[in-house]
Amino acid sequence: MKSIIIASTSTVHGSGYLEYLLKELEIHFKSADTIIFVPYARPGGISHDAYTETAAKAFAKIGKTVKGLHEFDNAEEAIKKAQGIFVGGGNTFVLVSQLYKNNVLLPIKDAVKNGTPYLGTSAGSNICGLTMNTTNDMPIIYPPSFKTLGLVPFNINPHYLDPIEGSTHMGETRETRIKEFHAYNSQPVIGIREGSWIEVKDDKLTLRGTLEARIFEYNKAPYEIATNSDLDFLK
Template sequence: MNLLLLSNSTQHGRGYLDHALDTVTAFLPTGARLAFVPYALADHDTYTARVRDALEPTGIAVHGVHEHTDPVAALEAADAVFIGGGNSFRLLGALYRTGLREAVAGAVGAGLPYMGASAGTNMAAPTLRTTNDMPIVQPPSFETLGLVPFQINPHYLDPDPASTHKGETREERLTEFLEENDVPVLGLREGSWLRVEGGTAHVEGARPARLFTRDAAPRELAPGSDVSHLLTTEPRFDAPTR
């Protein structure tokens, strides 16, 4: 697998992908034809134009899969694929509807570079179960692409000790997930990402990640941390995913 999984595509005070642009351009093949999957947002044309504006000055040709009558054929013609952020439920429903869920998983397994941001990073995990998003649509299944065998929580937020809000913290929600499912969850804070190359995986970016496992305290993972052991995870979901 050749994966770049970003927590976020936009950092406060910066343009689209600016905070990770050097990493993104180093990851994508030189002069790549990039298949962009915009289905996590409703306005596919505007979303694709935003990605195009960010990446085409670097020599990357961005092609929205929705611009083609056959999205799977658009994927097959690409040198890499990027699935952008937005609503994870809407995105997954569209991947099923277009046939891209199976097509992307197969192509990436065969070596196609995969970049995800936010909802697109959620898609790399086995299931949708650790997304932060509201289920605005009902996909046929919670099964995502399964490019890695553990769960990811993009946009991970630490508890604010000064907050008077009484709702669940992100840590509490992930703890609840682990009460029902025995599979690690990697919390990616804003400005961080996961890089997977073959059998190795590393936390990268400007901030540490946070690793949650059942019956253990969460662990902080500094940028540069080797998390390759997560690639050999054998997840157990206590309820069927179909």
């Protein structure tokens, strides 16, 4: 049975790394003693070792051991044997490039479909969608493809931001960017605000967390859905 948490962010304002999710993660990874962490997205150019250490400190609070995928000689085999998988945030272009380079994109997809629990935050959530094309990140490297894991039948926009009332900012809003995406693509997009996540249990999809999410469907006006809403209508 698929068991996935697709979180907008790893850190909400005023809390530590993964702190707001730890109770959920204790249940989510209850059958895993060791979690394989994929540090490829490297936020701010942080090293793989330093990023893995950050994840390890957070999971130690719930009695879990973390090993960085970069520490294994054979990344594909490590994923196949993983008890749990966590793909962290950072730059989605860098993440997807490295997943293809190390031949682990499809093994991760297969592992999750076969029941290995998965956590994604930010960039690690972007890749759960059909493509990475609704990322907010700068294209600092060119991946072989924009196709990603396709674990859910839509695209994801983590860290979704609403326009600020009264702002004099003249650049595009997040909603405008997603409308641009829909000029060339037809799949739905979910804008997940920080502090919320999508829970996937087999084929059931549910919005969790404290905030509403914004839904963008092709040729429809965007609309809000409440937390704890069923997302199965987007299949």
